Amino acid sequence: MIAPHHPLSSLERRPEFAGLLRENQQFATGSGKGIGESINGWFDRLMLQSGIHTSPMLWLGFCLLSALTFGGMSLVLLENPVPVMFLSAFGLLLPVGIAIVLRTRRQSAIVTQLPGMTDELARSARAGRNLEQSLMLVAGDTPAPLGNELKISARRMEMGLDVASSVRDLADRTGVSTLTMFSSALALHQDTGGDLIVVLERLGASVRDRQHFIARQQAATVSSRWAALMMISIPFIVLTIYSAWYPSYFETLTSSKAGQISFWGGVTGLLTGSLIVQRILGRTTRF
Secondary structure, three states, X not given: OOOXXXXXXXXXXXXXXXXXXXXXXXXXXXXXXXXXXXXXHHHHHHHHHOOOOOOHHHHHHHHHHHHHHHHHHHHHHHOOHHHHHHHHHHHHHHHHHHHHHHHHHHHHHHHHHHHHHHHHHHHHHHOOOOHHHHHHHHHHHOOOOHHHHHHHHHHHHHOOOOHHHHHOOHHHHHOOOHHHHHHHHHHHHHHHOOOHHHHHHHXXXXXXXXXXXXXXXXXXXXXXXXXXXXHHHHHHHHHHHHHHHOOOHHHHHOOXXXXXXXXXXXXXXXXXXXXXXXXXXXXXXXX
């Protein structure tokens, strides 16, 4: 046991120690140039925001293993290269789809927790605590997933960072843009001062208003999202039915030049349309 007067019993709080809490395992290099760098950055953010406690490299290994499993099973059962290709692509994207679903659920939970968290901050400040003390107290009382992110900020403050620096990347770590408003309000109060209770109460009201707006926007676009999902799924359903009823369907289709052109043209158009629809709907479902 370290004695109370021992030099190691009281370590100096230094901001540079906060970097030890950051995960450095990522594919993106930070240059921001090229399609490959954009894809790597998107995958890194997906792993971080989904709350999956594995490295991006390990999850990529799951994607490759899933692709080999689905591709190998289809090769043994169907002995046709075209279904093997599609099922391998499905297996490759399946873990990515699972991560996207987990991220969406996590973001929904964080958005639901935000109003209560801001109210608790205001109550803590009303009891006479300063901003740093209030945030550290709320971080310990807030359940996951928002509580886990606040605990990271609290540990950074314990290591010497100020409040603004500790919460600056909350929106990037969670993918919830509403937290940008939260971190900006805290940073502004730290720089300019003012009535902390009023700032937190107005912040809570703003978070609730934004939450209601997002809910109404998602309700207004639910039919469009389901229509887009059906439009993307129907070609795969039709191909599956034809493959079950006519095992030689793909071989007959791709045996001629016209069949190959129509098949690959349809695949290209489907992928292009899916990306466009996903980009449009992604803007209307952003938290």
